[in-house]
Amino acid sequence: MSETPRQITLQEWDRQVEFWQAAGVPQPAYGGPLGRHAADGDTRLLQLRYDNSRAALRLWNFLLTEEDRLRAAREAGRKLVGTMKDLGTVPVLAYSLDNLVAFYPDGAWWIPCVMEVNSGLLQIADSLGVDESFCPVRAMLGAFVTGAHFPIPDLLTCSVGATCDDFSAIAQRLSGLGHPILWWEIPHRRIPDPGEEATELPGGFSAPASLVRFVRSELERLRRALEELSGQTLDDDTLRRGIVQANHVRALLARLRDLAFTATPCPMPALEMLIAEMLAIHFCSDQDETIVVLQELLGEVTLRVAAGTGYSPADAARIFWVNPVADLQVMNLLEDCGGRICGTEYLFAHALDPIPETVPPLEALAQMALADPMVGSTTDRATRIVAEIRRFGAEAVIVSRIPGASHCALEGEIIGELVRAECGLPVLEIEVPPLTDALRPTLSTRLQALVETVKNRRNR
Ligand code: SF4
DSSP states (O other): OOSSOOEEOHHHHHHHHHHHHHHTOOOOTTOSOTHHHHHTTOGGGGGOOEEOSHHHHHHHHHHHTHHHHHHHHHHTTOEEEEEESSSSSHHHHHTTSTTEEEEOGGGGGGHHHHTTTOSSHHHHHHHTTOOTTSOGGGHHHHHHHHOOSSOOOSEEEEEEESOOHHHHHHHHHHHHTTOOOEEEEEOOOOOOOTTSOEEEOTTSOEEEHHHHHHHHHHHHHHHHHHHHHHTSOOOHHHHHHHHHHHHHHHHHHHHHHHHHHHSSSBSSOHHHHHHHHHHHHHGGGOHHHHHHHHHHHHHHHHHHHHHTOOBSOTTOEEEEEESOOSSTHHHHHHHHTTEEEEEEEOSOGGGTSOOOSSSOHHHHHHHHHHTOGGGSOHHHHHHHHHHHHHHHTOSEEEEEEOTTOGGGTTHHHHHHHHHHHHHOOOEEEEEOOSOOGGGHHHHHHHHHHHHHHHHHHHTO
């Protein structure tokens, strides 16, 4: 276990890394000072505070070296698959083959934050007619135009059907710019009619069996395209092994989330937990290393829980957080204001659920794709959030709106109504743009007010 848990600055981290390097302490190949990423333009890193464990340092360096990994994979002759929108399904297929690497160009969502809007990507999106009325995923267009943030993939896939208007319009614009896309459909998940054959999905939703069969046939098309790209056969046994491997990642994350969201004091800050959860979607372009990174993080958290060490006062307000924040610094801010995370729904809850291993593998992935909280009704999503609130014992909910995101116009109201009715908890809706510096006093006041409300309710 590291020394006493505390949050440190990037400069403190770099001094520590320098000390370790001088002492010959082994580092992973992608390790080193975080300051080098800031020097490359990721200047938001200078404003964040980080957990001081070696496991957290490894997590950050792993995240921030993804572009290098993608370029190295291409140089080594592996094919790159840009998987768009489905968040967690196509990468499981791709990583089942050893010469494919899948990643989400959607990840450009965070570039305006990490580079403090200095990347020029939003201006390029503007010039292509995709302005700030769209969510930050529009940065992806600029990344394709410049080619400066990820290599242009050998194959691009995108799920359509029950997809937000933002992504649908942006992906069509990308296609219009000359990037061929393999479209595949995930239909809207509806409640089965009375007497209609139904399938229970991972995560607790159900769907008509006919929808599962349809998505399975769509995944069959993807399977053939991936086979063609890789020159390898993606048979059921190979895919089954891929699912087992993906489930290994999900199981590690499940244990990590359980400990981080329930132990007192909180053993791992909100920011590192957000990054860790994101690894589930496409394994940050290296599935084996994702497992090592999560094992280290889980080891650190387990030791801290056993030793009773961690963060935040014992009376920190237990917050359930809905939607990822466009500005990562807000996760630090929550803790500054007296809160801690006890449950999350960052738009990809289905990528955290175990994939069924007892049904044919394409059927299992079809079930998972249909379990996406964003392909059903917001009421469905709210129902799942309520169940998770109860599981983790949260005392309040924050719905973090994403600027321009089509689903954010009304979802906060629907989620808030159900949470108040079912759990009687306070719900706060805030909007988090890619840079919140100008809003910090307002956001702090609102977060502090929520924390005070939670504490006052304890004394009723
Ligand atoms: S609108 Fe929401 S779901 Fe759609 S791309 Fe943006 S953040 Fe993702």
